[in-house]
Amino acid sequence: MSESLSALIEQTQGRRDATWHDFSVHVINEAWGSLVVAHQGAQLLHFAPKGQRNWLWTTPTPKPAPGAIRGGIPLCWPWFGDADTAGEPAHGRARTATWRLDAVDEHEEGVELHLTPTEPLDSQLTPRVVIQANAKRLNVELITEHTGDTPTSFTQALHTYLSVDDAFDVRIEGLAGARYLDKLEGFKEKTQQGELGIRGGLDRIYHSSRPLLLRSGSAQRRIAKQGSDSSVVWHPGDQRPGDIPAEESTHFVCVEAACTQLDRVWLAPGSQHLLSQHLSLEE
Numbered sequence: 001m002s003e004s005l006s007a008l009i010e011q012t013q014g015r016r017d018a019t020w021h022d023f024s025v026h027v028i029n030e031a032w033g034s035l036v037v038a039h040q041g042a043q044l045l046h047f048a049p050k051g052q053r054n055w056l057w058t059t060p061t062p063k064p065a066p067g068a069i070r071g072g073i074p075l076c077w078p079w080f081g082d083a084d085t086a087g088e089p090a091h092g093r094a095r096t097a098t099w100r101l102d103a104v105d106e107h108e109e110g111v112e113l114h115l116t117p118t119e120p121l122d123s124q125l126t127p128r129v130v131i132q133a134n135a136k137r138l139n140v141e142l143i144t145e146h147t148g149d150t151p152t153s154f155t156q157a158l159h160t161y162l163s164v165d166d167a168f169d170v171r172i173e174g175l176a177g178a179r180y181l182d183k184l185e186g187f188k189e190k191t192q193q194g195e196l197g198i199r200g201g202l203d204r205i206y207h208s209s210r211p212l213l214l215r216s217g218s219a220q221r222r223i224a225k226q227g228s229d230s231s232v233v234w235h236p237g238d239q240r241p242g243d244i245p246a247e248e249s250t251h252f253v254c255v256e257a258a259c260t261q262l263d264r265v266w267l268a269p270g271s272q273h274l275l276s277q278h279l280s281l282e283e
């Protein structure tokens, strides 16, 4: 029986390497708060300012390694959604690849982590991740550098699972009037009427770069981003994947900062793109 993420954090003073369900993770528990990042996928699994619960939701029953971990902030890279090529995984290679923790810069107020993949994940594009956390906010950056010779394009997402009390009682503000592709209706194009609530299964790509406000019970969270004109909102409703226990299925909603078929990123050799997502409490 593997220990829970909260047990690993309770047993950590400062920072250390640990194992969670066969996944190698780095655990930080400091005066400002705590976080856990997995080497698989550079995936942040937990972030909580001191005294608060995890802002992210992570399944307590992940598929065995090297299966994709459901929860936290998976990286979809260098493509979002299904692969164009047979045999390639959905959401790209980054989330099941091994990443190295190159640097941990700790300071009194928080921490900054730098991660890079241990093997090339694309013939021309090279990603890196920077995570900045403190008692007030979380910022995750996915930086893509073109290290090849010919112009190329890609899609991507920071596929954030936000922890909520009840997914069917949240309101996501900031998308009213936005055009979106409804994946559950064959990518039909529609317009968001009013603010977004979740009533059942939902899988939408909004054409929007605006910051959002997630209202969940008494908590209000601001979700801002850079380098992204697609906001993906996903909840499986009753089509629950096997790695989500029944009692957990309403405890998250995915709000993703993405670049999709609506805003594919083109890069010239030598250039780079920054995608980031920024979570904070609305004051």
Ligand SMILES: O=P(O)(O)OC[C@H]1O[C@H](O)[C@H](O)[C@@H](O)[C@@H]1O
Binding pocket: 068, 090, 091, 159, 183, 203, 204, 232, 233, 234, 241, 254
């Ligand atoms: O099960 P996964 O491969 O992690 O994908 C989970 C979900 O990710 C995104 O939000 C997509 O829009 C969904 O269509 C997909 O079902």
